Amino acid sequence: MSQPAESAKAAPRTAVLTVEGLDVTVGPGVRAVREVSFTLERGEAVGLVGESGSGKSLTCRSVLGVLAAGCEIPAGRITLGGSAGEQDDLTTFTRTQWDAVRGKRVGAVFQDPASFLNPSLTVGRQLSEQLRVGSGLPRSDARSRAVELFTAVGLHRPDEVYHQYPYELSGGMLQRVLIAIAVSCAPELLIADEATTALDVVIQAEILELLNRLRTEQGLALLLVTHDLAVVAESCDRILVMYAGEIVEDGPTAEVLATPAHPYTEALLRVASIGAWERRDLEIIPGRPPETGAELPGCRFADRCAYAAQQCTAGPVALHALGDHRRARCLRPAGLLDEQVKEEAHA
Amino acid sequence: MSSPTASHTTPSATTHTTPAAAPGLAPERKGPAPLLELAGLNVSFGRRATSLRRAGRTRVLAGIDLAIGPGEILGIIGETGSGKTTLARATVGLVRPDAGRIVFDGQDLTQLDRSGLREFRRSGRVQYMFQDPLRSQDPELTVRQIVAEPLAAVGALTRQGRAERADQALTLVGLDAEALGGRTPGQISGGQRQRVSLARAIVTRPRLLLSDEPVSALDASNRNLVLSLLDRLRRELGLAVVVISHDLSSLAGIADRVAVLYRGRLVEQGPIGEVLDHPLHPYTALLTASAPSVRREHRLLPSQLRAPAASSGTQSWPDDEGCVFAQHCRFADDACRAEPRPGAVTDTPASAAYAVACHHTATWRDQLG
Numbered sequence: 137m138s139q140p141a142e143s144a145k146a147a148p149r150t151a152v153l154t155v156e157g158l159d160v161t162v163g164p165g166v167r168a169v170r171e172v173s174f175t176l177e178r179g180e181a182v183g184l185v186g187e188s189g190s191g192k193s194l195t196c197r198s199v200l201g202v203l204a205a206g207c208e209i210p211a212g213r214i215t216l217g218g219s220a221g222e223q224d225d226l227t228t229f230t231r232t233q234w235d236a237v238r239g240k241r242v243g244a245v246f247q248d249p250a251s252f253l254n255p256s257l258t259v260g261r262q263l264s265e266q267l268r269v270g271s272g273l274p275r276s277d278a279r280s281r282a283v284e285l286f287t288a289v290g291l292h293r294p295d296e297v298y299h300q301y302p303y304e305l306s307g308g309m310l311q312r313v314l315i316a317i318a319v320s321c322a323p324e325l326l327i328a329d330e331a332t333t334a335l336d337v338v339i340q341a342e343i344l345e346l347l348n349r350l351r352t353e354q355g356l357a358l359l360l361v362t363h364d365l366a367v368v369a370e371s372c373d374r375i376l377v378m379y380a381g382e383i384v385e386d387g388p389t390a391e392v393l394a395t396p397a398h399p400y401t402e403a404l405l406r407v408a409s410i411g412a413w414e415r416r417d418l419e420i421i422p423g424r425p426p427e428t429g430a431e432l433p434g435c436r437f438a439d440r441c442a443y444a445a446q447q448c449t450a451g452p453v454a455l456h457a458l459g460d461h462r463r464a465r466c467l468r469p470a471g472l473l474d475e476q477v478k479e480e481a482h483a
Numbered sequence: 484m485s486s487p488t489a490s491h492t493t494p495s496a497t498t499h500t501t502p503a504a505a506p507g508l509a510p511e512r513k514g515p516a517p518l519l520e521l522a523g524l525n526v527s528f529g530r531r532a533t534s535l536r537r538a539g540r541t542r543v544l545a546g547i548d549l550a551i552g553p554g555e556i557l558g559i560i561g562e563t564g565s566g567k568t569t570l571a572r573a574t575v576g577l578v579r580p581d582a583g584r585i586v587f588d589g590q591d592l593t594q595l596d597r598s599g600l601r602e603f604r605r606s607g608r609v610q611y612m613f614q615d616p617l618r619s620q621d622p623e624l625t626v627r628q629i630v631a632e633p634l635a636a637v638g639a640l641t642r643q644g645r646a647e648r649a650d651q652a653l654t655l656v657g658l659d660a661e662a663l664g665g666r667t668p669g670q671i672s673g674g675q676r677q678r679v680s681l682a683r684a685i686v687t688r689p690r691l692l693l694s695d696e697p698v699s700a701l702d703a704s705n706r707n708l709v710l711s712l713l714d715r716l717r718r719e720l721g722l723a724v725v726v727i728s729h730d731l732s733s734l735a736g737i738a739d740r741v742a743v744l745y746r747g748r749l750v751e752q753g754p755i756g757e758v759l760d761h762p763l764h765p766y767t768a769l770l771t772a773s774a775p776s777v778r779r780e781h782r783l784l785p786s787q788l789r790a791p792a793a794s795s796g797t798q799s800w801p802d803d804e805g806c807v808f809a810q811h812c813r814f815a816d817d818a819c820r821a822e823p824r825p826g827a828v829t830d831t832p833a834s835a836a837y838a839v840a841c842h843h844t845a846t847w848r849d850q851l852g
Binding site for chain 2: 187188306307335336337338339340341342344345363364365366367369370393403404405407408409410411412413414415416417418419420421424
């Protein structure tokens, strides 16, 4: 490890979530997620990025056990390794077993907060319901705890908000309510699937700050699923890039953004939002991803890749280690190519 | 001016704090007559009585002064509920304003009666591109039929002629008319669907295109593709485009000017590079500081700009008194809350007009922590 040994000793790494060799099919033989493996440490924020259809939402739905009908997990293990040290495979869990996991050890927030709330109940009642069912708090305690949680997620006048219905609150406030519900039972892991996509930039920045604060205060691990590389750049320690069902790159955010190893990451970076306001030609990623579940002999990005060589399409490309804490699924990692090859490719 | 405007051509004569009854932001325009001009536009919606408030009207837009020239791209930014969509809808005559003028190509749309307005809309000179292609495209029609639809409203061409024009429009937006023309919206990708929406919007050869968040549902590559197309179309067809977008960075890549809306008022407008690079209004500064970026280059942090007790709550419209942003502004003082909103107009040395509505344009940066 290139991290200082002292810090590794001081805070032993505890995996909160381990996904190993996960495959998800969306129909008979249609593999939309392929051999996805990663771990999340306690208090770590990991950004899962990729285009729509890359399998990032299927991956986090598998972790939550909420795959749509017709989707199956033919291979792979998902385990939550918390302080208690249980090592159970979530993919084999029954409904009753899931009840002890969802909302308790794993919380989740999604893109459209309004659709996860009951429009005919006040938001306070919905949070205290979760507290009574999830943590077994008596009615009066649940109420005061709910107001505390509303305060913790930055809602102003929490006593008033408690008595409001979802339609009375703005999108940003609803997302805060959802976050309060998601963290009410002190989960080890919070999954945010495009949780800020529908919000405007000012509110998005506030919600990202809130998630970051909860992470530090409660030691929560955060899996942030987004198609916006800029959001990950702002808020995650580590980045996982998915393309056509596979993880193609994995590493510390700053390093990956500075020297992307996979050409797809490099392409994402070229089209991402930058904090500059000049007039310019907006770049695109030419071509499009293969059909969901398409079986290709070699690299799945090869036909869109500027650096693709013959060996890329000859056989499967493994996700191999680059140094101690980075992985890339590329035979010619872009960051390691010499400048001449790069120039020729882009010319 | 003690604000750090070093590398910048911001106006030195920032004549703000004009509590006189300057009703809105009316930048002086030079050069050719604008294609579209909004002057003193007010829009309100009827409100039903609730247990808390009597029935009345909710002001959605107030004192909007805006202009756009042929071949110009104007970006409109602002938070949810700030009136961006209403502004675009009023411009095509889908919402009737209470006051103000909407002059398109010399014709005042507010003077038209119902049938006159319908005729104007059907002429196809102004087109509207909706946010969600899945919901604005008939799933049963083919791509070619969807694109040809507005031509049927114009009613000038034969069936055959309409199909040909539809194919031309599809080609203009970079789609293969031959291959995709016969498919339904469900059979093409999200990025392609949004390009079909664009083809439908330009098929009548409009002079002005209003696009309401054309790229919010798209990933970065498709977003850039659609925005680049808008940029190309304005160059090739002289099309004027109004783009509502949350993505400031990519918007800055193509737009000429930007107008910043906050709670129904224009708080700042001017050349997009200038406005975003060195905002004169604290709200614009908060927007640019909040925009996510893969490179951390912002000079200011959102936390430096938020009011200490900023609440995203629903608060009453501050009527005509005071600055609309005052409740959420870190730099607001009594003057901002009490005095009429300043209609400060600043004229830059350059040709483009610049306007900002703030009492403290010149001084708020000095108070940054």
